């Protein structure tokens with residue numbers, strides 16, 4: 001592609017940004033104005049028109065998925081693979097730096113990444129060692145204390161002890177936690193960033209190397225960078241590197257996780273020559289959606305201010321639906337999805353967005369019942385499932401026996417007769433002598449301090465792990481994983497289990513082998529197994545090993561950042577849920593909630609539904625919430641209220657609207673049928689007419705379910 005056609009798909013302002021002369025640039029622009037598009041074109045333009053080598057570019061995005069898409073787009077524009085270019089998340093890039101410079105970073109070469117759940121477990125263990133009661137010292141609080149200090153670049157030894165006993169105790173926990181991580185070669189997410197920053201700050205030759213290499217540093221979603229991320233961007237850019245930053249202050253939604261919207265202003269102070277460019281035309285949404293989103297965000301006071309307009313047609317009004325409860329909310333969505341599909345729309349065009357993860361369950365249940373495929377993003381991610389973590393723990397232990405988290409996780413999974421009493425003895429010994437749990441078991445066994453049965457069980461465990469390590473040395477990555485799954489007894493363990501759960505666990509373990517065979521290391525110089533383990537820890541949801549298919553997308557508003565969909569449902573638009581209860585009386589946090597609402601609304605390209613319930617069962621109690629204030633902030637001429645439906649499908653004792661019938665579409669009570677998802681079952685009930693024809697089937701695996709006949713795809717067997 002020649003240079004002019006490279007810039008053709010851009011408007012004038014976008015082109016000026018993508019082909020801006022050398023220097024620092026900040027593209028500050030609203031949602032859907034093409035910031036990400038400009039960033040990608042800028043990279044292609046630098047390579048094609050300015051002769052910059054791909055190795056000189058560093059691009060930082062927010063998720064692995066975005067990074068993958070970005071690389072794909074650039075290669076498409078260049079019509080060739082852009083090898084050597086670094087594109088990744090802050091965490092991914094920090095990890096890469098630390099792997100390359102582990103010595104300078106004072107890490108063991110085979111350091112391992114501790115994900116949030118492992119971190120939580122470790123903190124609990126530290127609390128136990130310190131004899132602290134969890135009800136007084138909640139592990140989550142300690143975790144927050146540790147991470148938020150690391151995000152600010154603060155190590156425990158530099159914290160002011162002060163007089164507050166609570167703070168002193170937290171510092172002590174932080175201290176113990178940190179020494180434990182250092183002894184065992186473990187690096188948590190916040191540590192990745194902090195250590196990468198220290199690496200650059202304290203080692204002039206390393207810094208020099210990367211400053212020379214990365215002549216161009218490009219960052220997407222800049223508004224959500226935290227202090228430490230900003231600090232290392234600044235170091236990397238140095239005096240010569242050129243920054244190309246894109247962001248939107250109105251979409252800053254991670255303040256609670258330490259992101260600093262002030263970084264936008266700081267940028268102009270640190271790089272006084274930086275040019276701010278604006279994009280004002282929105283290409284994503286209809287006029288109505290954009291006007292509504294603009295009206296909502298206009299209620300915030302802390303804004304840098306911008307205009308956003310569109311040439312698109314106004315489109316249809318935003319639909320506000322008052323649901324009688326959360327089940328009605330879910331059924332309304334199902335109905336709309338059916339209508340969308342009936343018109344030829346794809347399921348993957350649709351997103352259901354919510355404020356809190358807990359809201360997805362009811363919608364999921366309704367989707368399952370209706371037989372609509374869906375995918376939850378950012379829920380329990382593939383690599384976070386228990387069986388996958390067990391498998392990964394074996395792999396960790398095989399490569400690195402001093403990994404206590406991995407040891408704890410699988411020493412008795414599957415059960416092999418190593419009891420809690422033995423383990424506490426091991427833990428105590430490890431703590432007193434400052435060795436790893438693995439070492440402790442060896443030493444205790446040698447000193448014959450353990451009961452004979454436990455000692456034998458532990459010896460078996462040792463030789464199991466050691467054998468695995470030698471067995472897999474020569475194997476390919478998927479074969480390594482297969483071998484470990486087999487020899488560890490995990491596969492057998494789940495094979496023995498009954499029911500759908502065990503089956504789905506087995507499927508997941510097989511999927512892990514599949515994921516390993518598709519895995520390509522970014523950095524060929526690294527050993528594949530440890531690289532795969534790091535990938536598993538860093539993979540931030542979004543993509544799962546199975547690929548996309550035609551699924552309705554469910555995710556939190558936070559996870560929807562940067563994405564777009566023709567049809568969007570925002571559910572739970574209620575005071576006390578969105579805005580969330582803790583934020584209602586704090587103006588700053590309320591503004592962050594409003595930005596989140598703006599992010600959600602601006603995901604929609606053509607159709608936007610906002611739904612609230614007048615009654616909601618949430619966190620174990622019944623609530624009668626008011627509609628969200630954000631709904632009132634949308635001018636009424638842009639919305640249309642959907643009338644409450646009368647045919648709400650109730651469960652239980654509520655009388656059904658139609659009388660039972662004896663046969664529908666050839667189905668009869670007592671007949672055996674099969675369903676593509678639920679398997680085989682027996683027809684219990686039939687009712688309704690026209691599109692409302694429903695059938696109740698008692699499935700062998702899943703119990704009784706009501707299905708809508710025309711969608712259920714049932715076969716008589």
Ligand SMILES: Nc1ncnc2c1ncn2[C@@H]1O[C@H](COP(=O)(O)OP(=O)(O)OP(=O)(O)O)[C@@H](O)[C@H]1O
Nearest residue numbers: 009010011030031032033034035036037283284562
């Ligand atoms: N000049 C253009 N012509 C046609 N379509 C465009 C143009 N610029 C952007 N788009 C399209 O508009 C949509 C939004 O663009 P993009 O995702 O880059 O916006 P953004 O500013 O990054 O949004 P967000 O703030 O949500 O991340 C995309 O579908 C993109 O392809």
Ligand SMILES: [Mg+2]
Nearest residue numbers: 035036037562
């Ligand atoms: Mg974007």
